Amino acid sequence: MQDSYYNRPEVSNSDLSALKKYFQPEYNSFDPTEAYRFGNLIDAMCTEPEKVDYFKRTITDYEMPFTPEQFKLAERMKQAFRKDELMKQLLPLCEFQKVFTGLVDFNYVGFGFTLNMRCKFDFFMKNLGWGGDLKSTAATSQKQFNDAFLHFDYDRSRVLYMLLSGAKRDIVVGASKDNCKVFKIAITEGCELWNSGLEKLTDLAFKYWMLFENINIKQAA
Numbered sequence: 001m002q003d004s005y006y007n008r009p010e011v012s013n014s015d016l017s018a019l020k021k022y023f024q025p026e027y028n029s030f031d032p033t034e035a036y037r038f039g040n041l042i043d044a045m046c047t048e049p050e051k052v053d054y055f056k057r058t059i060t061d062y063e064m065p066f067t068p069e070q071f072k073l074a075e076r077m078k079q080a081f082r083k084d085e086l087m088k089q090l091l092p093l094c095e096f097q098k099v100f101t102g103l104v105d106f107n108y109v110g111f112g113f114t115l116n117m118r119c120k121f122d123f124f125m126k127n128l129g130w131g132g133d134l135k136s137t138a139a140t141s142q143k144q145f146n147d148a149f150l151h152f153d154y155d156r157s158r159v160l161y162m163l164l165s166g167a168k169r170d171i172v173v174g175a176s177k178d179n180c181k182v183f184k185i186a187i188t189e190g191c192e193l194w195n196s197g198l199e200k201l202t203d204l205a206f207k208y209w210m211l212f213e214n215i216n217i218k219q220a221a
Contacts, residue, residue, distance in 0.1 A: 010101050010118035013157040016204040020153075023207070035136070038074070041066060042136045042175060045078040047096035047122050077136065077175040084182045087173065090125060098124035098131065100164040108206040115205055115213065119161045131161065132171035138178060145174045145183035155197030156204070158187050162194075 044051040044059045051060040057071050058064070066074070081087055098121040103114050124131030135154070139145040149155065149172065158170045174183040187193045 005099060005118075005120055008101070008118055010116050011205075011208060012118050013160050016156070016201070016208060017153070019208055019211075020204055037062060038066075038070060038177075039136045041070065041074045042077055043122055043134060045074055046081050046134055073177060076180045077177065080180045080182050081134065081173065081175050084173070084184075086184065087182075091123070093125040093127055094123040094131075095121075095126060096123055097121070098165075100161070102164055104160070104163050104205070106202050106205050106209075108202055111206075113206065113209050113213075115209060117160065117164060119157075119164050121161060121165070124165065124167075128169075130167040130169040130171070131165060132173060133158070133161075135172060135174045136177055137174040137183070138176070139174060139183060140176055140178045140181070142183050145176075146185065148174070149185050149193075150196070153197075153200055154185075155187065155193045156200040157197075159194060159197035159201050162187075162189065 040062065041052075041059055048060075053059070054071075057066045057068065059066075082091065099118065100121070101118040102116070104117045105112065105114050121131040122134045133154075137145055137148055139148050154172055158172065162168070162170050168189045169186065170188075171184060171186045174185075175181075176183070185193070187197070
């Protein structure tokens with residue numbers, strides 16, 4: 001059974017990504033299905049272990065089993081994530097798969113509008129007031145992960161998550177599929193990454209609002 005989160009009516013960051021792909025077909029032109037599926041395996045192992053069936057090599061929401069090689073790689077990435085010095089300090093403070101919903105106000109070149117939106121943090125630290133996301137990545141160095149962060153618009157998604165949760169800080173943790181190294185990028189409200197993410201978010205949110213929210217069809221007399 002699919003997670004009911006994905007059937008909610010609010011606008012998500014994934015909805016905005018789909019809209020960007022419509023306007024820019026070259027954006028993430030490769031088929032992300034398998035990468036997304038493997039990413040869900042990593043998320044489940046690290047944040048929702050109750051969803052993992054180690055005997056069948058499956059996770060909730062996916063009936064097709066993963067290969068032994070995929071499962072072994074995911075296990076090594078999980079261990080690297082949990083052994084990272086920063087994550088060892090943060091994980092005891094975390095709630096996992098924390099959902100936030102609400103109205104988000106935008107200002108597009110002086111024009112104000114609102115969207116009803118949602119997000120789901122991989123981990124959120126209520127006592128610290130900030131959260132983060134875990135990504136599987138092909139990057140093998142911090143520089144490559146920095147480049148991937150911008151290429152895949154992680155800055156945009158993090159700003160949305162921060163706006164919905166009220167967090168002033170956020171962190172993205174990348175676990176490498178190649179060498180199992182762990183990379184981290186922090187973002188704070190008002191920093192350079194925040195500003196680039198807010199610009200991307202506002203642009204796509206305005207396009208979404210114009211296409212799907214600002215509908216006013218008058219009935220003919």
